[in-house]
Amino acid sequence: MNAKASSRRKGQPRPSPGDKSGHQIPSPVPTTKKKKKKKLQALCEIKVDDKIFPTNDPNITVVSFIGKTNLVNQLPTKITCINDYFKHPIFQNSEISEESSIEGYFCPKKKVLFLYCNNIYDTNTLLMLDKLEFDNLFEKGFLHYFSNLRDTSTRHLIFLFLVSHICVVTNASSNFDLNYIQLFKTLDSVRIKLQSSVAEVLKTVPGLPKDWLTLGRLCSPRVLFYFEQRPPVLDDNLKSLQHLMEDQIYRLLRKCRVITNVCTNSLFAIPSNQEFVFFKPKQQDRFTFLLDLLNDTFEIGNSENSNDFREFLNQHIVLAQTEGFADNVGRHIGPSIFVLPPARVWFDVAFKLFDFFTNSPASGIKGFQLLRSILDVEGQFSEARCLKVLPLALAAYQENLPSHYSSQYHDNKKTQAKALLSSHGRGPAVQKFLGRLDVECDRFWRNGRRMCEFPSIIGNPCIQPVHRVVGEENGENKLSVLPHMSGVRYVSACSCGRRQANREDPYDVKYANYDFYRLIEEECCGRLRHITFPIFKPSSEHFEAAKLKGSSKSMHFAKDVEKLITGTEDLSLGPDENEFPALSVDHLSQVAADDHEDSQTSLGKGEAAEAIDDENMIEITGTHEQPTISTRDFSTTEYLPCMLHVHSPVGILPRYSSWSLVCLGSSSLYSHNAGLSDQPGFLTGSGFLLPWDIPVRLQHNDSNSLEGRRTHSIGYSGKGKRAKQGQHEFTVKVFIGVEYECPRGHRFMSSSPGRVLKATGAGLVKDSAQLITQNDVPLYLPCPCPYNRGGKALIAQLMRIHVVTPKAAVHVTIDPKVRPAPPPCPEFITGFSEPVQLSPSSYWILRFPYVYEDENQMYTLPKESSRAAQHGYLLKGTCGVVELANE
Numbered sequence: 001m002n003a004k005a006s007s008r009r010k011g012q013p014r015p016s017p018g019d020k021s022g023h024q025i026p027s028p029v030p031t032t033k034k035k036k037k038k039k040l041q042a043l044c045e046i047k048v049d050d051k052i053f054p055t056n057d058p059n060i061t062v063v064s065f066i067g068k069t070n071l072v073n074q075l076p077t078k079i080t081c082i083n084d085y086f087k088h089p090i091f092q093n094s095e096i097s098e099e100s101s102i103e104g105y106f107c108p109k110k111k112v113l114f115l116y117c118n119n120i121y122d123t124n125t126l127l128m129l130d131k132l133e134f135d136n137l138f139e140k141g142f143l144h145y146f147s148n149l150r151d152t153s154t155r156h157l158i159f160l161f162l163v164s165h166i167c168v169v170t171n172a173s174s175n176f177d178l179n180y181i182q183l184f185k186t187l188d189s190v191r192i193k194l195q196s197s198v199a200e201v202l203k204t205v206p207g208l209p210k211d212w213l214t215l216g217r218l219c220s221p222r223v224l225f226y227f228e229q230r231p232p233v234l235d236d237n238l239k240s241l242q243h244l245m246e247d248q249i250y251r252l253l254r255k256c257r258v259i260t261n262v263c264t265n266s267l268f269a270i271p272s273n274q275e276f277v278f279f280k281p282k283q284q285d286r287f288t289f290l291l292d293l294l295n296d297t298f299e300i301g302n303s304e305n306s307n308d309f310r311e312f313l314n315q316h317i318v319l320a321q322t323e324g325f326a327d328n329v330g331r332h333i334g335p336s337i338f339v340l341p342p343a344r345v346w347f348d349v350a351f352k353l354f355d356f357f358t359n360s361p362a363s364g365i366k367g368f369q370l371l372r373s374i375l376d377v378e379g380q381f382s383e384a385r386c387l388k389v390l391p392l393a394l395a396a397y398q399e400n401l402p403s404h405y406s407s408q409y410h411d412n413k414k415t416q417a418k419a420l421l422s423s424h425g426r427g428p429a430v431q432k433f434l435g436r437l438d439v440e441c442d443r444f445w446r447n448g449r450r451m452c453e454f455p456s457i458i459g460n461p462c463i464q465p466v467h468r469v470v471g472e473e474n475g476e477n478k479l480s481v482l483p484h485m486s487g488v489r490y491v492s493a494c495s496c497g498r499r500q501a502n503r504e505d506p507y508d509v510k511y512a513n514y515d516f517y518r519l520i521e522e523e524c525c526g527r528l529r530h531i532t533f534p535i536f537k538p539s540s541e542h543f544e545a546a547k548l549k550g551s552s553k554s555m556h557f558a559k560d561v562e563k564l565i566t567g568t569e570d571l572s573l574g575p576d577e578n579e580f581p582a583l584s585v586d587h588l589s590q591v592a593a594d595d596h597e598d599s600q601t602s603l604g605k606g607e608a609a610e611a612i613d614d615e616n617m618i619e620i621t622g623t624h625e626q627p628t629i630s631t632r633d634f635s636t637t638e639y640l641p642c643m644l645h646v647h648s649p650v651g652i653l654p655r656y657s658s659w660s661l662v663c664l665g666s667s668s669l670y671s672h673n674a675g676l677s678d679q680p681g682f683l684t685g686s687g688f689l690l691p692w693d694i695p696v697r698l699q700h701n702d703s704n705s706l707e708g709r710r711t712h713s714i715g716y717s718g719k720g721k722r723a724k725q726g727q728h729e730f731t732v733k734v735f736i737g738v739e740y741e742c743p744r745g746h747r748f749m750s751s752s753p754g755r756v757l758k759a760t761g762a763g764l765v766k767d768s769a770q771l772i773t774q775n776d777v778p779l780y781l782p783c784p785c786p787y788n789r790g791g792k793a794l795i796a797q798l799m800r801i802h803v804v805t806p807k808a809a810v811h812v813t814i815d816p817k818v819r820p821a822p823p824p825c826p827e828f829i830t831g832f833s834e835p836v837q838l839s840p841s842s843y844w845i846l847r848f849p850y851v852y853e854d855e856n857q858m859y860t861l862p863k864e865s866s867r868a869a870q871h872g873y874l875l876k877g878t879c880g881v882v883e884l885a886n887e
Contacts, residue, residue, distance in 0.1 A: 058111045059340035061320050062218070063313070064160040065116040067170030068177065070123050070228065077170045077228045078116040084309045085114075099125060100153045102160070102354075112317060113346075117160060119153030120146070123172070144428030147376040154375060155357040155368075158187055161267060162198065162217040163350050165320050165338075168224045168313070174231040174279065176249055184258045186374050188267035193367035201356050205348050212339045212349075219338040220263035222316060222325050224276045225249060226309075231279065238279060246277045261330040264337065269327035271316070278312045382427020390433055393421040397441050404465040406451045414441045452484065456505045457512060457851055458860055460486035483507075491745025492516070495660040495847045496525035497679045497800060500745050509858065512850040513643075513658035525662055533657035534644075534831035539636035546638040546652050548855040642853045645826035646817075658849035659830050661814070667804045667841045670735060673763045676802075679747070683784065685759045686748035689735035689802055690769035694881055696732055696810055734812055736769040736879060737802035742783035742794045753777050754869050756784055773879050779820055779872035782865045793865045798874055800847050807841035813880040814838060820852040820859040820872040827875065828852055837882060848874075 065078035079091040082105060090105050100119040107114070118125060161167060171177055198216045202208055212218060225245075233241055250270060253259045263269035270276055319325065324338030341349070362368040373380060397417035418434055425433060452462035467482040486505040493500045495517045506512035536543075633651055640654045670676070676687040738750045749757040751767040753775050759765050782793035805812045815835035818828045828849070830836075838844045852859040862871040 064164040070172040120149040223268040382429035386425040386433040393417040490743040494520040499524040529663040531661040536639035536653040545641040660847035664843040681747040689737035692769035732806040735804035739800040740796035742796040746785040776873040778869040780868040811837040811882040
């Protein structure tokens with residue numbers, strides 16, 4: 001090696017100070033910029049200026065600068081090398097905006113293209129990582145982020161070794177970095193794997209030299225080593241130290257088989273008779289650099305600096321432009337391939353190769369797969385570790401699973417499985433395998449284990465497996481047809497209140513307000529006298545729901561529009577759970593429609609027929625009239641797809657009535673001392689009605705016509721006034737009870753708005769119904785039942801009004817208006833144009849709807865029991881008195 005060092009040729013003479021042709025190009029060409037995608041990628045944008053090559057297309061020499069730099073200087077070492085060569089600040093900007101980029105400068109006079117690469121191997125680039133994609137870095141970890149950056153940077157290095165004649169490798173210190181040996185071996189292995197793919201890319205370039213296509217690169221590039229820091233030796237010994245460093249590097253590279261006798265088979269070659277190691281003479285600040293430039297310009301000083309980087313590099317550039325490189329060693333060696341390409345051809349090749357190396361996925365090409373496996377050792381270990389833990393996490397998810405379960409239970413089990421994977425997994429692949437675990441758990445859950453979870457009117461999810469309902473059009477025809485069922489049951493009383501039963505959690509407004517009470521009344525109050533409310537009566541089998549302006553929801557009963565309202569229903573009593581049988585529209589037994597029609601009074605035809613209980617036989621006397629319903633002004637082809645309220649369109653009626661008004665029998669059924677003895681579910685001391693004393697003044701008239709009828713307001717009182725001549729005053733007693741019912745079947749009366757009735761042990765009721773009748777009554781109250789879960793009170797809803805009418809020449813009227821939610825909620829009404837007159841000396845019960853629904857939404861129980869009393873109201877004016885005066 002010493003003989004080889006002594007026979008090295010001296011460098012070419014340094015150009016005169018006036019030769020500064022290289023730095024007169026206005027902008028660096030070519031340049032490469034990076035296009036950001038999910039992964040770090042770059043897109044080479046080569047721009048060839050016609051002003052540079054106006055007439056001819058010169059053959060160019062490409063010099064690349066790669067390697068590592070430190071933070072000692074303000075500019076990276078690779079930029080400083082180019083500036084030192086031209087003795088001019090070609091590149092001045094030290095800001096780095098990309099993780100990996102290639103920039104260049106073309107000197108048309110010397111026909112040399114200088115390229116340098118800023119990548120992850122530079123210290124200043126590492127410092128920039130905290131500013132770029134910090135969220136991704138924080139979420140997935142540094143190893144995952146760094147492996148992607150290193151993969152992109154290494155691809156750029158392979159690209160430079162394929163398109164360059166000379167590669168200058170910079171070292172951040174005065175010692176040779178042994179990590180370069182592993183990097184060079186990696187680059188060579190990947191280059192061999194990619195040789196066929198690179199050849200396919202080169203075939204697409206027209207005018208490409210044959211030798212370039214055969215070898216896949218311009219030549220076996222010559223590598224020079226640049227050391228940024230000067231070793232602590234004297235200037236006289238610096239040249240000897242360079243020769244010793246060359247011998248050491250040569251032996252290391254030969255021993256590791258990075259270089260061989262035939263340079264065509266190696267990644268690069270080292271010159272055998274020229275210097276290839278250069279130590280920077282000294283660290284220069286900007287002032288010293290400008291001073292040396294000034295001295296060089298005006299030729300101040302005659303001392304020639306033999307350790308000059310321009311002289312060091314020029315000897316290799318001149319050899320490349322004249323003879324080419326022939327760095328093979330040995331007796332039996334073939335000719336070396338060396339190509340000086342035309343500029344435009346090189347630019348075309350560089351553009352396509354750079355795009356190939358930047359945008360090709362690692363999974364599709366074996367060479368890039370090999371690169372990923374070599375560089376990402378931590379990632380390979382992390383993949384293997386997580387792949388071993390993944391089955392354990394899946395087993396933890398599948399442990400003790402029911403046949404089908406809800407999404408919340410699914411998420412909880414999935415969270416437990418992810419915690420197991422995160423605790424036992426290692427490295428950057430944990431996030432990737434967490435995603436795979438998430439997909440596997442979702443696939444397992446959706447494969448026949450999903451719960452329907454369709455919410456009921458109250459908001460409880462369906463606990464059945466995913467299914468279709470009758471009449472539902474669904475693309476998943478393989479699903480079974482099942483009814484919705486939440487598994488939640490409530491205890492509710494029938495319309496007359498004499499019987500309680502379990503109510504299935506309603507999924508349909510019709511079942512909540514009509515079907516449940518119709519089913520239970522077949523065995524309880526079916527034979528009692530009912531008042532029929534205005535409902536839709538079709539004239540043919542072809543009818544449809546009216547299209548209401550502002551309707552924004554699908555009606556639950558839209559699937560039944562083909563059925564007539566006189567159709568048959570099924571009745572079934574479920575198992576005896578929670579003390580009461582369950583009634584559900586999904587398990588109904590057949591009941592004849594004609595029997596049902598016989599059990600009701602059809603007032604739509606103006607008749608007053610009755611179904612009278614034998615035990616409660618009463619005789620109706622007097623000249624009062626029941627409300628009649630004229631269907632002449634109502635549509636017989638369109639029905640109202642919701643409940644009636646004050647803003648409902650005129651002339652359209654609902655398909656069924658959500659209200660019920662039933663007469664239990666004679667007023668003697670109620671005893672003010674015993675209370676409601678035949679009404680189950682009432683809390684102790686709460687099953688009593690409130691007395692309401694109404695002073696009535698009757699005046700004799702000569703006419704028996706209806707003109708003598710007058711309606712007095714509810715709060716009317718004639719006390720303290722004397723009767724005029726022809727007038728008679730007396731007091732009638734009416735008993736009224738406002739009944740609330742909670743989901744557990746607890747019932748209680750209200751003594752005043754917002755207060756629970758509490759009678760004495762002897763059945764003495766001290767309160768009067770005057771406050772109830774003269775004020776708005778809350779629709780919801782917290783239930784005082786003693787078995788509240790977790791201390792949270794259940795909410796009771798106003799469900800019935802009990803009215804015991806007196807035996808007198810007056811008629812108690814009833815006309816309820818309910819606002820179930822704060823404004824702008826509408827007021828719901830029964831549909832009668834006038835208040836309903838209740839027969840004298842009778843016991844009447846008005847049942848309210850279980851759910852209120854307009855064309856936009858449904859109104860159910862409020863969520864907060866503390867504010868339940870302010871949520872909805874039964875408006876005052878519900879009860880009144882009609883006086884009928886006859887001679």
